[in-house]
Amino acid sequence: MKYIVFALKIFLFFSLTPAFSADYLLHVGSLIDVEKLKIYKNQSVRVSGNKIIAIESGFSEKQENETLIDLKSKTLMPGLMDMHVHLSGEVNKQSYTEKFFMSDSDFALRSTVFAKKTLEAGFTTVRDLGDLAPGVVVSLRKAIAKGYVQGPRIYAAGKSIATTGGHADPTNGVRSEMMGDPGPKQGVINGSEEAMKAVRQRYKEGSDVIKLTVTGGVLSLAKSGSNPQFTQEELNAVVKAAKDYEFVVAVHAHGAEGMKRAVLAGVDSVEHGTYMTDEVMRLMKKKGTYYVPTITAGKFVAEKAAIKGFYPAIVQPKAAAIGPKIQGTFGKAYKKGVKIAFGTDAGVFPHGLNGREFKYMNEAGMPAIEAIQTATLNAAKLLKIDDKLGSISVGKLADLVAVDGDPLNDLTLMENVSFVMKDGVIIKQ
Numbered sequence: 001m002k003y004i005v006f007a008l009k010i011f012l013f014f015s016l017t018p019a020f021s022a023d024y025l026l027h028v029g030s031l032i033d034v035e036k037l038k039i040y041k042n043q044s045v046r047v048s049g050n051k052i053i054a055i056e057s058g059f060s061e062k063q064e065n066e067t068l069i070d071l072k073s074k075t076l077m078p079g080l081m082d083m084h085v086h087l088s089g090e091v092n093k094q095s096y097t098e099k100f101f102m103s104d105s106d107f108a109l110r111s112t113v114f115a116k117k118t119l120e121a122g123f124t125t126v127r128d129l130g131d132l133a134p135g136v137v138v139s140l141r142k143a144i145a146k147g148y149v150q151g152p153r154i155y156a157a158g159k160s161i162a163t164t165g166g167h168a169d170p171t172n173g174v175r176s177e178m179m180g181d182p183g184p185k186q187g188v189i190n191g192s193e194e195a196m197k198a199v200r201q202r203y204k205e206g207s208d209v210i211k212l213t214v215t216g217g218v219l220s221l222a223k224s225g226s227n228p229q230f231t232q233e234e235l236n237a238v239v240k241a242a243k244d245y246e247f248v249v250a251v252h253a254h255g256a257e258g259m260k261r262a263v264l265a266g267v268d269s270v271e272h273g274t275y276m277t278d279e280v281m282r283l284m285k286k287k288g289t290y291y292v293p294t295i296t297a298g299k300f301v302a303e304k305a306a307i308k309g310f311y312p313a314i315v316q317p318k319a320a321a322i323g324p325k326i327q328g329t330f331g332k333a334y335k336k337g338v339k340i341a342f343g344t345d346a347g348v349f350p351h352g353l354n355g356r357e358f359k360y361m362n363e364a365g366m367p368a369i370e371a372i373q374t375a376t377l378n379a380a381k382l383l384k385i386d387d388k389l390g391s392i393s394v395g396k397l398a399d400l401v402a403v404d405g406d407p408l409n410d411l412t413l414m415e416n417v418s419f420v421m422k423d424g425v426i427i428k429q
Contacts, residue, residue: 023047023048023049023065023066023067023424024046024047024066024067024068024069024398024421024424024426025044025045025046025047025060025062025063025066025067025068025069026044026045026046026047026069026071026076026400027044027059027060027068027069027070027071027072028042028043028044028045028071028072028074028075028076028402029041029042029071029072029073029074029075030043030074030075030076030406031043031045031055031075031076031077031392032075032076032077032078032369032372032392032408033391033392034077034078034369034372034373034376034377034390034391034392035377035391035393037369037370037373039075039369039408040057042057042058042059042072043055043056043057043058043076044056044057044058044059044060045076045392045400046060046066047398047400047421047424048424049398049424050397050398050423050424050425051395051396051397051398051424052392052393052394052395052396052397052398052400053394053395054394055392055393055394059072069419069426069429071402071419073404073405074402074403074404074405074418074419075402075403075405075406075407075408075413076392076400076401076402076419077372077376077392077400077401077402077403077407078376078377078389078390078391078392078399078400078401079122079123079124079125079376079389079399079400079401079420079421079422080121080122080123080124080125080342080354080355080375080376080401080414080417081123081124081125081126081127081342081375081376081379081380081383081389081390082118082123082125082126082127082152082342082343082344082346082354082375082379083126083127083250083269083292083341083342083343083379083382083383084127084129084250084271084292084294084343084344084345084346085118085126085127085128085129085343085344085345085346085347085351085354086128086129086130086132086345086346086347086348087111087114087115087118087126087128087136087137087140087151087154087347087351088107088108088111088114088128088130088131088132088133088136088137088140088347089107089111089132089347090114090347090350090351091219091347091348091349093309093310096173096221096312099132099133102133104133104134104135104136107132107133107136108133108136108139108140111136111137111140112140112143112149112151114347114351114352115140115144115149115150115151115152115154116149116150116151117351117352118151118152118346118351118352118354119150119151119152119420119422119427120352120417120420120427120428121352121353121354121355121415121417122355122401122403122414122417122420123152123354124152124153124399124401124420124422125152125153125154125155125379125380125383125385125389125399126152126153126154126155127154127155127156127157127209127250127343127383128141128154128155128156128157129157129160129209129211129250129252129271130157130159130160130168130211131156131157131158131159131160134159135158135205137154137156137157137158138156138158138205138206138207140154140156141154141155141156141208150427152422153399153422153423154208155208155209155248155383156206156207156208156209157202157207157208157209157210157211157250158187158202158205158206158207159186159187159202159205160187160211160212160213160252161187161188161189161195161198161199161202161210161211161212161213161238162187162188162189162212162213162229163188163189163190163229163230163234164181164182164188164190165222166188166213166216166220166222166229166230167213167215167216167217167220167222167229167252168187168188168211168213168217168220168252169182169188169220169222170182170186170187170188172220172221172222173220173221173222173312173314184197184198184201185198185201187201187202189234190234191233191234192233192234192236192237193237195230195234195235195237195238195241196237196238196240196241198238199238199241199242199245199247200241200245202247203245203247207247208247208248209247209248209249209250209383210238210242210247210248210249210250211249211250211251211252212230212235212238212249212250212251212252212262212267213229213251213252214228214229214230214235214251214252214253214258214259214261214262215227215228215229215252215253215254215255215257215258215259216229216254216255216318217252217254217318218254218301218315218318218319218322218323219301219311219315219319219348220315221312221314221315222314223314225254225255225318225321225322226254226255226258226274226275226322227255227258228255228257228258228261229258230258230261230262231261232261232264232265235261235262235264235265235267236265238265239265239266239267243266248268248269248382248383248384249266249267249268249269250267250268250269250270250271250292251267251269251270251271252271252272253270253271253272253273254272254273254274254275254322255274255275256275256276256277256279256280259273259276259280260279260280260283263280263283263284263287263289264283264287266287267289268289268290268382269289269290269291269292269341269382270284270289270290270291270292271292271294271343271345272292272293272294272297272298272326272345273291273292273293273326273329273330273333274298274322274325274326274329275325275329276291276329276332276333278336281332281333281336281338282336284333284338284339285336285337285338285339288339289338289339290339290340290341290378290382291330291333291338291339291340291341292340292341292342292343292382293326293327293329293330293333293340293343293357293361294326294343294344294345294348294357295326295327295330295344295357295360295361295364296344296345296346296349296353296354296356296357296360297323297326297344297345297346297348297349298322298323298324298325298326298327299323299324299326299327299360300323300348300349301319301322301323301348302319302320302323302324303323304319305317305319305320305323306320327360327363327364328364330360330361330364330366331364331365331366334361334364334365334366335365339378340366340374340378341374341375341378341379341381341382342357342361342371342374342375342378342379343357344356344357353415355414355415355416355417356415357375358371358372358375358407358411358414358415359411359412359414359415361374362411368407368408368409368411369408371411372407372414376390376391377390377391378390397423397424398421398423398424399421399422399423400419400420400421401417401419401420401421402417402418402419403416403417403418403419404416404418
């Protein structure tokens with residue numbers, strides 16, 4: 001009999017509990033609609049589990065099962081997304097030697113600190129574009145997803161793919177007897193067949209996206225910072241294989257010729273884009289290619305290039321020449337109508353300072369609300385996850401951040417996020 005009574009109580013509880021219920025009720029002073037590029041005053045947002053279930057005008061009455069969060073003095077927006085980070089490391093004077101003294105486990109444990117800083121800065125989703133140690137970020141992604149450590153939702157590239165001697169060849173600059181001949185497994189390719197094998201290897205290792213270094217780079221121990229480093233045939237092969245495995249493809253590129261080849265091959269985004277020409281911009285618009293500018297990294301490397309001994313001698317002139325140009329390129333690309341997604345290259349500068357990018361974008365001519373859109377809706381579209389993230393919309397995941405005051409009047413507020421919710425869980429308040 002007691003089991004029947006118990007079952008009846010359970011039935012009555014669920015049958016009488018309103019279907020419309022929430023865990024949190026957020027009273028919001030201002031809410032940024034990144035789809036309509038509008039701001040709404042005095043809104044209520046209801047969150048149940050890990051999803052947004054209602055958005056209401058005015059300050060709605062709290063239901064019995066809800067926890068009220070008072071954000072009346074704050075501006076709410078979707079969780080921020082950074083499309084270019086490196087959570088496995090952070091540049092410092094010891095960066096070029098630490099791999100000889102740190103194990104993969106050391107890199108992995110340190111990465112959890114960088115991940116937490118990133119999340120607390122309001123970035124609930126990131127695209128990590130290159131591991132410093134094998135498998136670190138893929139494992140970090142899994143640890144965060146399982147709740148072992150705190151951090152953003154990660155879309156990981158694993159090992160970047162380069163050509164022999166190219167920007168992401170891990171043996172650049174070492175003694176000749178230590179160089180060896182890394183291949184597709186290590187992310188170094190020569191020819192179309194190896195290019196396809198490297199993509200498949202990343203799939204095997206659990207990567208979510210593909211990262212290529214199609215030109216020289218600033219921080220690698222190699223002479224050129226901008227020369228093209230993949231043939232058109234190699235790029236075509238990479239993109240063909242990547243599309244077969246439903247990968248989004250990002251390319252590091254400073255020089256125009258490497259960018260042009262990559263865009264023609266059909267990549268999804270160009271990172272940095274320092275020497276981007278009008279021709280490349282027109283081609284990117286035609287192809288729908290996103291530009292991820294990383295202005296913050298450019299400014300940081302230019303600043304550190306002025307400090308004697310901060311970078312190796314082969315790196316210093318590249319940092320001094322390339323770093324200062326990125327913001328100007330961004331301004332031109334924005335005016336030309338190139339699609340832009342937010343990305344900082346955090347790891348080249350200290351993690352957690354990602355929010356500085358908004359101010360630099362605004363300085364180059366992008367309105368504040370559009371800058372915020374690049375780090376929300378545009379980034380979600382680039383990753384092809386805008387059905388579940390990127391805007392404050394009913395049915396989407398409850399990734400929400402807030403700042404004190406009005407960021408549309410002062411974008412430096414984006415550097416000090418005061419409220420963070422990821423997947424319906426409050427991280428920072």
